[in-house]
Amino acid sequence: MSQTQPLTIAATNTADATTEPTTALRWKVVLLCALICLLDGYDMVVAPISVPVLAEVWGLEAAAFTAMLTATVLGMAVGAAFLAPLGDRLGRRPVIIASFALVGVSSLLTPLSSTVVELGLFRLATGLGMGASLANALAMASEYATPRLRSRIITCVYSMSAVGSVLGGFVAPPILAIYSWEGLYVAGGAVPLLVVPLLLLALPESRDFLDSKRREQQQANRNGDVHRPPNTLQSVRKLLTAPYRGRTLLLWTLFFLSTFTVYVISSWLPTLMRLYGWSIDNSVRAIMVFSFGGIVGGFLLGWLVDRRRIRGALLLGFVASGLAMLSLNIAPTQIGLWMTLIAVIGGGMIGINYAMTALAALVYPTELRAGGIGAASAMGRLGATVAPLAGGWLLTLNWSALQIFTGLIGPMLVGVLIIALFSQLFDVRER
Numbered sequence: 001m002s003q004t005q006p007l008t009i010a011a012t013n014t015a016d017a018t019t020e021p022t023t024a025l026r027w028k029v030v031l032l033c034a035l036i037c038l039l040d041g042y043d044m045v046v047a048p049i050s051v052p053v054l055a056e057v058w059g060l061e062a063a064a065f066t067a068m069l070t071a072t073v074l075g076m077a078v079g080a081a082f083l084a085p086l087g088d089r090l091g092r093r094p095v096i097i098a099s100f101a102l103v104g105v106s107s108l109l110t111p112l113s114s115t116v117v118e119l120g121l122f123r124l125a126t127g128l129g130m131g132a133s134l135a136n137a138l139a140m141a142s143e144y145a146t147p148r149l150r151s152r153i154i155t156c157v158y159s160m161s162a163v164g165s166v167l168g169g170f171v172a173p174p175i176l177a178i179y180s181w182e183g184l185y186v187a188g189g190a191v192p193l194l195v196v197p198l199l200l201l202a203l204p205e206s207r208d209f210l211d212s213k214r215r216e217q218q219q220a221n222r223n224g225d226v227h228r229p230p231n232t233l234q235s236v237r238k239l240l241t242a243p244y245r246g247r248t249l250l251l252w253t254l255f256f257l258s259t260f261t262v263y264v265i266s267s268w269l270p271t272l273m274r275l276y277g278w279s280i281d282n283s284v285r286a287i288m289v290f291s292f293g294g295i296v297g298g299f300l301l302g303w304l305v306d307r308r309r310i311r312g313a314l315l316l317g318f319v320a321s322g323l324a325m326l327s328l329n330i331a332p333t334q335i336g337l338w339m340t341l342i343a344v345i346g347g348g349m350i351g352i353n354y355a356m357t358a359l360a361a362l363v364y365p366t367e368l369r370a371g372g373i374g375a376a377s378a379m380g381r382l383g384a385t386v387a388p389l390a391g392g393w394l395l396t397l398n399w400s401a402l403q404i405f406t407g408l409i410g411p412m413l414v415g416v417l418i419i420a421l422f423s424q425l426f427d428v429r430e431r
Helices: 007-009 023-058 060-084 087-090 094-114 116-143 147-202 207-223 233-240 245-276 280-306 310-327 336-361 366-396 403-406 409-426
Strands: none
Touching: 007 336, 023 060, 023 094, 023 116, 023 147, 023 245, 060 116, 060 207, 060 245, 060 366, 087 094, 087 116, 087 366, 094 116, 094 245, 116 147, 116 207, 116 280, 116 366, 147 280, 147 310, 147 336, 147 366, 207 245, 207 336, 207 366, 245 280, 245 310, 245 336, 245 403, 245 409, 280 336, 310 336, 310 403, 310 409, 366 403, 403 409
């Protein structure tokens, strides 16, 4: 097989990489990437939504499902760290399609589970697909977005995962009433599998990826070398070399803190609401409110990032979330007020993740973009992996919902301190 054959195959799925893409092509790709994030967002939220119902149906304590919740985010971390960089080597298009199909198949098979271990294995596979498809969809959207609107578009595309979570919270009560917990997973698998043929027909390969591979091949031909794409470990090592080291470590730390907090809350929010005494419907809808707050916060913080108000955007997210958590301790027991505070927490914490994803796309060049976003997301997923374990452990210690929320103020304070000390590392220029 000739060395140029993979490039020829990829080129059949895109317009001539030497010509500027049309506005229609740009928006087609962005919308397809947004659809991927939307459906991935739904599949993220079905596990925590299903826990209170599974606990009642199977006669188990909610903490017994800690491993299942952990498997989801562990899979996302592994997928983001080790599968997402394949998009930098093989192309965004095949990795997006294959990983998104994995999401659909594994979710569709989840209702066959009869034990928590089986649930965990299916959720691990679902997480692998989500981690890889999200990172590459964001990279693809970044590469096709209009340059002057790039940060805003990335934020909008990423926020579609929160829209998917809102959708999950909206449709979950009627699905649970008719089809129980199994219906949530069937919907989360069937719809992505229906979208896969659309991606095969309509999703082009990344022009930036093809340009990068063409330049690498030309350089290799001039040098008389056989070009070998860097493996995943080499890509991660490059992220830790100058001039990327400081920004990479800072992004990783903030991703860890914010995603840890998001997933302690989102993994256990319906359970915590139920333990506090709210109805099952209000407990499920709390996820919708949390995610909706994330959408608003994502747009606001992304708008600030676009204007290079990066330090202010991240400080706003951490401080607003911390104050809202503190306010839950003094708020009257009124569902409207609780939902408002939960929306503020979601706006701050999820908004930080969206803003940092937009920032990551600005920091890294094309050949490192998917790997850079994936590695930062992986550090966040590491925090997300620890988060359900931490929440489950606190539940076994009989911590109340208010005690758990109050304990999460700690990561907010650490985030504020880091930003105050190292804000100069956010001085980046759009690529």
